Amino acid sequence: MTNPTTSSLRPLHFKPLNGVRIVVWSLFALVLIILPLAAHSSFALTLLCLTGIAAIACMSYNMLLGQAGMLSFGHAVYTGLGTFVAIHTMNKIVGGWPLPMWLVPMVGGFAGLGFGALLGFVTTRKAGTPFSMITLGVGELVFAAALMFPEFFGGEAGINSNRTGGTGWLHDLGLTFGPQIQVYYLIAIYLFICTAAMYAFTMTPLGRIANAVRDNAERAEFIGYDTRWVRYLIVMASSFFAGIAGGLTALNVEAATADLLHGVRSGGYLLFTFLGGVGFFFGPIIGSVLLIFSLVVLSEYTKAWQLYVGIVFLIMVVYAPGGFSALLMLNLRRIKYGEWRKMRWPYAGMVFFGLIALWGIAAIVEMAYQIQVAAGSGSALTIAGIPLDASSSSSWAVAIAVMIVGGAAFEYWRRKFAKVWSDGEERIAEAIKKAEAAIV
């Protein structure tokens, strides 16, 4: 089963040619351009805007977590402070400052950079768990400060602004940011540039040394690097992009409230960046889609959305710590080595029975919620179009039976899958070994 091109194949390390790279980035730009055309409602456009902003925020978070191994519990401090500085800047522009509105996200970015330089000086004194603890403390501190200084943070109500103010020839030409679509394209442009910049950063000496510090901080000191300084520089770079995301938020929602700085938001960046996957550059983009989907869409359908997110997070941490991006890349590797076809049936079985088991679980969760949380609105509900009654024991019996049967069938297919998977893994390892031996 060897083919002559395997000598250029490398395990989980795709090195696309420049041509491939151009294609990937062009596709990315194209998708950003045409996505709003596919969005038929203003709600869909809102989702796209939120996702674009979240993508920048999650990628900036991954500069810390994935690239430098710094588990921060306070990333929302930088996105949030970026939003506040941006919102005040917007109000100044409305008041007559000659700054074009489209530069507001840059103001947010520099605010993030400034706060990163200030707070990062404290947080980066330590690495590892102490770093995490300090970021947690700084996050609490900034949130408390937000409530203490209502002049700047607007207290409970927050600060409002208006993005349609401002002057300049672009404004005169109609770029008023009144229509949401204009905001979308501004976000898309910032997203594209920030993604390119952050990707380029991973390819620079500092970006690579951040990886080295992540892997082995002690050894990094013995090859000439002050690891504290590396951490500090990375926090500043990350805060800059976080601030841009914050500035875009200011433009997008024209308001800033103290909960933007809250630890829950920081936790969200952590959770969804992890779900997307910290090992690959594009992982956080997947994470941001999941973030907005859960926060905005899933929460529309069920009050128990956080419970589902929690379950998915738990499963991923245990079974796929590389996140969805790693799953994707592992499967791409299968395709590359011609191993994917063997997995079709196990996959189909897992998906089919997984969905059945999921229906059972969802029915149980939703009926429990119906009784405990939403008792006032009666006991009837539907899960995926199937009517249930939370007060009838037959509904419960059906849900539990479906969960058990679906779960058992899923487990059966999962074991089959695991077998096929590990066999394939062996064959791939073999192929890699052969390819290596061919390199003189």
Add this chain to the structure above:
Amino acid sequence: MSTYALELSNVTKSFGKTAIIRGVNLAVSKGERVAVIGPNGAGKSTLFNLISGRFEPTSGSIKLHGDEIIGKRPYEISRRGLARSFQITNIFSRLSVFENLRCAALYASGQKYSFWKPLSKLNELNDRTEALMASIELKRRRDVPASLLTYSEQRALEVGITIAGGGDVILLDEPTAGMSHSETDRFVHLIRTVTMGKTLLTVEHDMGVVFGLADRIAVLVYGEVIAFDTPDKVRADPKVQEAYLGAVLDAEHVPGLAGAHV
């Protein structure tokens, strides 16, 4: 000003009340190869940790090219041209072999913390890294994460990382620990090649390696250097015989020793 590459005077180190290093004096000339030997617990690794800045000595003076380096951080000492390897393999586990070596050469190449130039454009650095990778015989494993290498490959990478930065004083802490005899022979040859013209200090247990590699041998016993001389003289030294070497020489290593000492 001293002309020694490395000069230790009256260096002591105590952990609590336990004195591990009890007044070490050692002067190593430029280009010299020194093996530090001694029984287990004599303080050999501690001595390396003191020189490389991992620990700070309790008292004494350590001079690198005549400059005092006590109190300096490991990265400052590294930038002054002292590089070390570790007894327990200490590599960048998730980075590829190539990236491990390139990172190790990065600071000295003048890039420092730069983030305005892509690594791929640093042709000279990349060529040098490829050459180093070939010389430590890891070319075949170029893009394999370091954690997936075999033990002896990791040991080679450990030495590669140590010498990649171009330091002129090299400290190798038991580079051949845990290797088989045939691997050791190859590896000693490798070390000899890649440290050509540099000042080398190595901690070593294998007497074949010691006598084959070193210009001079320092014998460390209970935190003190009891002898520091050429291999022949050290071997003949009754003090050394009594304290350490006699026992080793009587053991299995004698034939290997005769062969290695050409």
